[in-house]
Amino acid sequence: MHWLNPDEERAWRAFLRVMVTVQAGTSGDLAAVGLSEPDYEVLSTLSERPGHTSTLHAQADKMGWSRSRLSRHASRMEERGLLRRTPDPADGRGCLLVLTEEGLDALTTAASAHVESVRRHFIDRLTPDDLTAIEQIARRLEDPQADNGR
Amino acid sequence: MHWLNPDEERAWRAFLRVMVTVQAGTSGDLAAVGLSEPDYEVLSTLSERPGHTSTLHAQADKMGWSRSRLSRHASRMEERGLLRRTPDPADGRGCLLVLTEEGLDALTTAASAHVESVRRHFIDRLTPDDLTAIEQIARRLEDPQADNGR
DNA sequence: CGGGTGTCGTTGACATGTAAACAATCTACC
DNA sequence: GGTAGATTGTTTACATGTCAACGACACCCG
Numbered sequence: 001m002h003w004l005n006p007d008e009e010r011a012w013r014a015f016l017r018v019m020v021t022v023q024a025g026t027s028g029d030l031a032a033v034g035l036s037e038p039d040y041e042v043l044s045t046l047s048e049r050p051g052h053t054s055t056l057h058a059q060a061d062k063m064g065w066s067r068s069r070l071s072r073h074a075s076r077m078e079e080r081g082l083l084r085r086t087p088d089p090a091d092g093r094g095c096l097l098v099l100t101e102e103g104l105d106a107l108t109t110a111a112s113a114h115v116e117s118v119r120r121h122f123i124d125r126l127t128p129d130d131l132t133a134i135e136q137i138a139r140r141l142e143d144p145q146a147d148n149g150r
Numbered sequence: 151m152h153w154l155n156p157d158e159e160r161a162w163r164a165f166l167r168v169m170v171t172v173q174a175g176t177s178g179d180l181a182a183v184g185l186s187e188p189d190y191e192v193l194s195t196l197s198e199r200p201g202h203t204s205t206l207h208a209q210a211d212k213m214g215w216s217r218s219r220l221s222r223h224a225s226r227m228e229e230r231g232l233l234r235r236t237p238d239p240a241d242g243r244g245c246l247l248v249l250t251e252e253g254l255d256a257l258t259t260a261a262s263a264h265v266e267s268v269r270r271h272f273i274d275r276l277t278p279d280d281l282t283a284i285e286q287i288a289r290r291l292e293d294p295q296a297d298n299g300r
Numbered sequence: 301c302g303g304g305t306g307t308c309g310t311t312g313a314c315a316t317g318t319a320a321a322c323a324a325t326c327t328a329c330c
Numbered sequence: 331g332g333t334a335g336a337t338t339g340t341t342t343a344c345a346t347g348t349c350a351a352c353g354a355c356a357c358c359c360g
Contacts, residue, residue: 003265014284018287066347073346091355135160218339
């Protein structure tokens with residue numbers, strides 16, 4: 001068995017802590033404007049669609065969520081008036097998720113607070129070199145080939 | 151309002167994706183040996199205590215969990231035989247969490263699989279420079295002072 | 301056309317987290 | 331010593347996610 005050496009151990013632990021810290025920061029700031037991170041994710045990806053509309057299935061796909069999860073979350077957001085369900089004219093099984101006025105307003109408000117939050121907790125604390133390093137690290141960690149040789 | 155420029159945007163999105171990807175990788179591998187990440191966290195931090203024992207409150211503190219969460223999780227782990235509750239001789243309100251033989255075995259088995267998993271999903275994909283960069287980035291992101299001047 | 305097969309969104313059963321309230325107990329201070 | 335206030339672990343109520351099963355519909359192919 002090949003354990004982690006001290007450098008590796010520190011880097012791994014640092015990585016774990018950072019995930020928790022940054023997540024807590026941005027999600028706390030979003031909560032202050034009345035949205036959860038999943039809420040924000042739904043609103044912002046939906047707002048990027050033509051007509052602020054998408055099939056539940058397509059939307060779930062784009063966000064990497066299960067249809068089940070999005071269906072439940074959409075119901076909660078519908079109750080809050082952030083979006084609406086409409087029957088899909090192109091597919092009798094499907095439904096369309098449509099952003100409401102209220103949902104768009106909520107997003108607009110939240111967006112600027114969120115960008116500020118991301119700056120405060122993340123961007124502004126890092127140098128341009130750090131940002132470049134993060135992209136490189138991400139490329140390596142996401143490479144689907146990289147875990148072949150074992 | 152000061153939006154993110156393209157470099158910043160890419161770095162932020164990369165960071166978000168990486169959190170999901172690595173988390174999914176290691177937690178999937180842990181599941182294959184019958185533990186969740188929270189399970190592993192409890193087992194490993196508890197095993198570091200003298201006598202493999204700690205009060206619920208101290209343990210929760212050390213892990214950054216609420217007592218409520220740990221109480222619930224400990225109950226589930228107790229049902230599975232991974233740990234045991236004992237009245238705390240030093241505090242009539244409290245209880246001690248004690249790792250069982252079975253819990254220690256589970257940890258021992260899981261630990262080597264987990265290290266291998268961390269290597270495969272994280273360490274082995276990165277250069278020593280990347281690891282150093284991660285530590286530096288973590289220091290900056292965790293600095294409690296850094297969000298003062300705004 | 302007309303079935304077999306697959307996909308869509310929803311739902312039931314459950315797992316796991318949070319926040320707040322609670323009883324039991326400790327602690328500090330007079 | 332005795333009491334006011336904290337702290338401990340649990341619990342209740344709820345929020346949110348998973349997985350599997352489901353009915354309704356679409357689609358392909360003979």
